[in-house]
Amino acid sequence: MNALTWDQRERIMALLAAASADPAVRAVVLTATGKGFCAGADLRGSPSAPAAPSAPSSPSSPSERIAGDVARMIRLGAQRFITSVMDCEKPVIAAVNGTAAGIGAHLAFACDLVLAADNAKFIEVFARRGLVPDGAGAYLLPRLIGPQKAKELMFFGDALPAAEAARIGLVNKVVPADELHATAKEWAERLAQGPTRALALTKQLVNASLDSDRASALAAEAAAQEINMTTADANEGVASFVERRTPKYRGL
Template sequence: MTDLETLVVDRDGPVLTVTLSRPERKNALDPQMAAELLELFRGVPQDGEVRVVVITGAGDAFCSGADLGATADTAHALVRMRDIHRVAQALHDVPQPTIARINGVAAGAGLNIALGCDLTVASTEARFSEIFARRGLSTDFGGAWLLPRLVGLHRAKELALLAEILPASEAERLGLVNRVVPPDELDAVVDEWARRLAAGPPIALAQTKQMLNQSVESSWETMLAAEGTAQAVNFSTADTVEAMSAFFEKREPTFEGR
């Protein structure tokens, strides 16, 4: 990647951690961050060594949403939104499992970045809001697609239209996040989930992720056919052979993604 100004990217074996790093602006999403995220998300699928992507924020925030005070970008608003939605699509298209490590406020586009990940772990100090309506805006970064699928249509309307700020406990109750833990346990839980995912069969996990994402818009028959195709692919891989051998030998399998 080119030199990064708004992201910190760390690699620990198969786990890639991306830190949104504009702490002075609560990691608000500006055009530079959007461009860097787009390049990163588009590059991840080509990196065969990456098995898990963790997204988090620097300082005491995850991401406070779009930086409405950014003045450098003079493009028309519709052009800027197309850029933002390219980032949302690129995150959605990452085949590897993604985890949002939500350490603080996640609002607007920042919340929808988190919801666009496959798994979400939040600190008890995190706060959540589809804050757009308070700014005279409608939801973006995929929120209109994500929210109804996570919490149901009427709950989604409540979150988006009232734009309330929710504590972590309420976000967990509604199903916006998978797990809420004390701040001093956040790293341990995320690390353990990332380790388990990284040790899993990459091809099978990628296919499962893709099918689950497609399921809400597909028929029963379509998904049965997709499952059959995916399993046929899996049975042709060395990883499935390894899994079967490990089962009979009573040991943990070692998956290589081939």
């Protein structure tokens, strides 16, 4: 069910960082194979890499922990993982092919667009295990669906079918399972043909908007406009409008 290991987490973060830096990459799709999208963190084993500030591992028992160990592990692990999706400079699509539980659900919700197979489901599994949600779940969900519905999902830990997830605003579109990857490819290709830097700046503005006051949000908008007007794609967009032709964006 694609329970997330330390190695997988680090690899995904490295790929997202590489996508941000590579002008040839203009959209990202996160998906999985098998019956599940991601069943949450793999709690059965410890990381294969030795513990270090950038590669934390879980202490083996509560008696071995000292104050700050768990908070540090969460900051450098689950939180760093989820924010790597939110901070990626390219648009990120989640193509959820099956169960997304725990941090697997938060991984999907952190993406810019969420496609779900009709047999997919989302589970805030933490309360079932006596745990507090991590991976920015208590940050993301209230902003997506409001605090009351977020608390319902997190308190009860019930499975949320894809259709209901779409109805309440957690999923952009539900498609038959056998159409999921084709739809994700179609969306990614549309995004890849767009003005990549403008999309990155738009993503930053939207992500910051719910944490900003009006003056800060409008100042950020003006700064983003200033930056974007230096790009080749902005000039192409204006020129194509004046010349009444379809723009050809190059992501520059």
